[in-house]
Amino acid sequence: MSQAALQGLFVPNLVPLDEQGRINEPELRRYVDWLIERGVHGLYPNGSTGEFVRFTPEERRRIVEIVADQVRGRVPILAGAAEANVRETLRACEHYAGLGVRAVAIVAPFYYRLSPEAVYAYFKQIADHAPVDVTLYNIPQFASPIDVSTVRRLAEECPRIIGIKDSSGDLPHMMRMIQQVRPIRPEFSFLTGWEAALVPMLLAGCDGGTNATTGIIPEVMRRMYDLARAGQFHQAMQLQYKVLKLFDAMVYTADFPEGFRVALSLRGFRTGRGRQPLSAQQQRQLEQLRQTLAQLLQEEGFLQEPLPEAPSAGSEDVDRIVQEVMARLQQRGMG
Amino acid sequence: MSQAALQGLFVPNLVPLDEQGRINEPELRRYVDWLIERGVHGLYPNGSTGEFVRFTPEERRRIVEIVADQVRGRVPILAGAAEANVRETLRACEHYAGLGVRAVAIVAPFYYRLSPEAVYAYFKQIADHAPVDVTLYNIPQFASPIDVSTVRRLAEECPRIIGIKDSSGDLPHMMRMIQQVRPIRPEFSFLTGWEAALVPMLLAGCDGGTNATTGIIPEVMRRMYDLARAGQFHQAMQLQYKVLKLFDAMVYTADFPEGFRVALSLRGFRTGRGRQPLSAQQQRQLEQLRQTLAQLLQEEGFLQEPLPEAPSAGSEDVDRIVQEVMARLQQRGMG
């Protein structure tokens, strides 16, 4: 607990798969190196982007083992450790502690939508027995919400809990947490999982982010982070607008995290196909998205040379595609 | 596939645990017998009431093994078979097929909220490879919704899919499914998971139900079912009102399925404590609920003699408690 507070950009890394759908270990190792070389502050295996629920308990352990072995202490690791119940979760915590991770991240109970009191009881029991620091993970879109009062209560009672990753994307919500917790736990970390608002979140006092997009354009995310940290908010916001455009295309045009898988393949990694089956229609849409993303990435200068896959679509085409994306996004009530 | 259509009341059974939190096999066997003796039409291990997500993959297999061994063919078994991904799910299907279950039930993908197209692709791949009949499981409160068009599409393309369990509780939704599917698949089964509306659902043409409450008061649920089947709708509705009162108390005053665990202990089973930790406040609330439920069960004549736990609370007290339940229910926007 004398360790430094969690800070900076942690990558919730995707897991490349091979032709048989198994973990592609060499490609995962190569990806870890690539990310570290591009300046990310930490790794975050078994996050939502890492599709932790689609792996078996043994595979989840294996993923952290590979990442930890490849990282070799260069950056801290935040390991997703949620398992079927508290006992299994604590076993995973022990295993990850043995691998030297900086902390574990535990998502609130999912499937059932539990009350604040139940969410409290769950984290309390974990925190009382975990052999490693714990970060809460709030993602109300997918799991039981962890509300502000519960965060404060846990921060007060559990020194083992050292931070929260919040993916709600709600800025005043983040501010309420900071306002409630910082006076009693100054070193408590607040990480946002919603890159669409990363710069404003940093302005509001967040310590960093755990964002799928950092796994796709680590250089840009790092530059944006550094600008915000240096108080260069106007320049940071200019990047934020570009990140938003890319993020929207990745997150709203395909079932999560397929858009990120396509984008990662455009960065040169053999991601393999995901474990969630895709219909023929979905595959066609992903092919379209691939071209949109190639164009978007190229415009920002992230890709060194024109991709063979990308047709000679002019900037207007991209505009049109992006507008279609927006339209579909509105239909889903998210615009 | 020449087998009879699924029909009647399948019990999504709770799993009794021992002091160490392990499956209490003797009590589970005793519970299975008790249910069959009281007239349930089938068993449904690894449902939401059975807290399938809180067990390990090995435990889920063990639960079905125990149930199948104890049932010994007296009634059909519908086995919850959802695992981390399609491959693991298919392995579970094979195992359960070997145990002689009538069909498996697969909940739509959860945690992520997937699009209709993704939900289709998921079930299509399972249905194309499953060695056993499959029922869809729609519970939009907890998992990705399976919409009417997707049900129809899957019913059209997949003979392996023989029915759907729907827990939305939305009567017109059920009617839309029946209207779309029955003309093309007359033997397709529709089971409702929302006992608050079981009688109207049966009137609308449902084939039966998979209801947590059937695990608590199997005799009453069976009587209600028989009355509705016999066209005695007015008498059936009188029971439906009583069932609603009990159901509301069990489902809305505690995090699911704690209220059902308490009720089952009142029927004489050592349920043990659940795997989800409970705060001190939650434990006090469950103790109150225990008294409310004891009173409710007694008033209906389900319990042979006054329970020692039940204080001499008069009917007015129960009314007051039920009203408090209602008030809390309203606060949650569910009233």
Next chain:
Amino acid sequence: MSQAALQGLFVPNLVPLDEQGRINEPELRRYVDWLIERGVHGLYPNGSTGEFVRFTPEERRRIVEIVADQVRGRVPILAGAAEANVRETLRACEHYAGLGVRAVAIVAPFYYRLSPEAVYAYFKQIADHAPVDVTLYNIPQFASPIDVSTVRRLAEECPRIIGIKDSSGDLPHMMRMIQQVRPIRPEFSFLTGWEAALVPMLLAGCDGGTNATTGIIPEVMRRMYDLARAGQFHQAMQLQYKVLKLFDAMVYTADFPEGFRVALSLRGFRTGRGRQPLSAQQQRQLEQLRQTLAQLLQEEGFLQEPLPEAPSAGSEDVDRIVQEVMARLQQRGMG
């Protein structure tokens, strides 16, 4: 208050408009006669179907005056009386009382979403001063919800409040209200505003309905109502399925209540165009809907002869169109 309880089918009538967008009085009078001749039990001007919010306070009064004058006591009138605030609402109540309406219907406060306590205070003040019987109107899709506890509280304290119209479509919710209120107010009326579930609602003890569809096919709705009242639930449900098909097409393919306006024009009334502007795309969709509805109405034998507008679309076309409707409905998360 010695008057009979509200019972049966009240029509929330649309208001025909002329070329200038003004109330088309002769057509409204003709419509009122047509409805009464076809067996509706009452009229309900200034409901949601009647677009009360799109008329001025003076027009709302005029609508009730016309209806009351044309009805001439043949059936009871339930007059929508919600105005900008309690004082204005009470003035409208006085006016409608003078016209001899059986009761007024007051929707819960809308625009702002008020707490149960505020909803209570609002209706209490109205009920304490109204010179006419009042029915609550719960339509949580559009207005602040009136929860079960609040209905009970108002029923207990306010003899002036004699019933509730509930458009939530939630059957257990209706049962909870009946369960809470009937023991203390046996004559209190429960009317459902959700025709997709009218028969099950009647089975559950509802006294009737206030359904837009009754304004389109009064004969069928009346027959369905009579069958349910006579305990002929299976036959009633057969009609309920047909009504559902028509209702879905009217309610989910166009902004409410445009689908009903189109349908009413198919019954031979000059409805005029609504006051809410329509885009070119909306107008094309309404033209398509017109053909679907013409076909649907014809199949049921409601229209005496083929409509000139209806192209020679075969039954397959209708099936296809209905499926498109369903698909669009799913996209909106309503399937």
Next chain:
Amino acid sequence: MSQAALQGLFVPNLVPLDEQGRINEPELRRYVDWLIERGVHGLYPNGSTGEFVRFTPEERRRIVEIVADQVRGRVPILAGAAEANVRETLRACEHYAGLGVRAVAIVAPFYYRLSPEAVYAYFKQIADHAPVDVTLYNIPQFASPIDVSTVRRLAEECPRIIGIKDSSGDLPHMMRMIQQVRPIRPEFSFLTGWEAALVPMLLAGCDGGTNATTGIIPEVMRRMYDLARAGQFHQAMQLQYKVLKLFDAMVYTADFPEGFRVALSLRGFRTGRGRQPLSAQQQRQLEQLRQTLAQLLQEEGFLQEPLPEAPSAGSEDVDRIVQEVMARLQQRGMG
């Protein structure tokens, strides 16, 4: 249209009422002066805070007349002009144009939840005929949402539409609008109605805000606005945290806008009682809120001397009260 773009802080002013519930004209005039003296950039009568739906059409006109007469050109006026339908709304627009308002604000259609296409058609028809500049008003909590594509479409087609007030509080949503509209309409104004995020919104490029809180602490809101405009984001955020605390107390502990009415009375205005009745319980809660707000305002030094109403509550008491507020807020799922 050669006029300057809307910019800065517009006050959606409350309307003081007298003992009889009528508009308190002298107090409204005094309030207008007080606001202008404290640096607000504009007035915004007939907004949601101004409870426009609780006044009659005649009263809404009278409110704008009083404000316009008292302002006498010192600051621009944005007048809420939504009436029962397009024709009535256009009549109000003409009246307000005659009073010299800078622009009108039109909320999207409410009560019914309309589709994007219908929302487009509505604003298009208004914009094509309005004799005055129009700002869109998006408040999806209360009215039909205006999505990003619709804003862009209207901005493209309608020069009369010169801006949007958005009260969704969703920062990426605001950024998407700015990203879509600014390239084609550089002078289009973006005002946020969610003061909990005003500083980040300004950082993102918003032109200003229309915030109820500006009507309570105009000096602070102006200072915060000026700091953000000057690029002093860290100092601006410090104020933003204080504003959030006050805002949360005003908005989440009472039915809107009662908390603001109480706060305004603490600033020395005779607000009178609102038109929405209050239960005894609500009145007690408002009395408590009064004390909390008095303490909060005093701590910030906004009130010159201790209020007689405020008991000698220490800072700890305030902390406790604020925490209770937070807890209630969580219960409503808003924390």
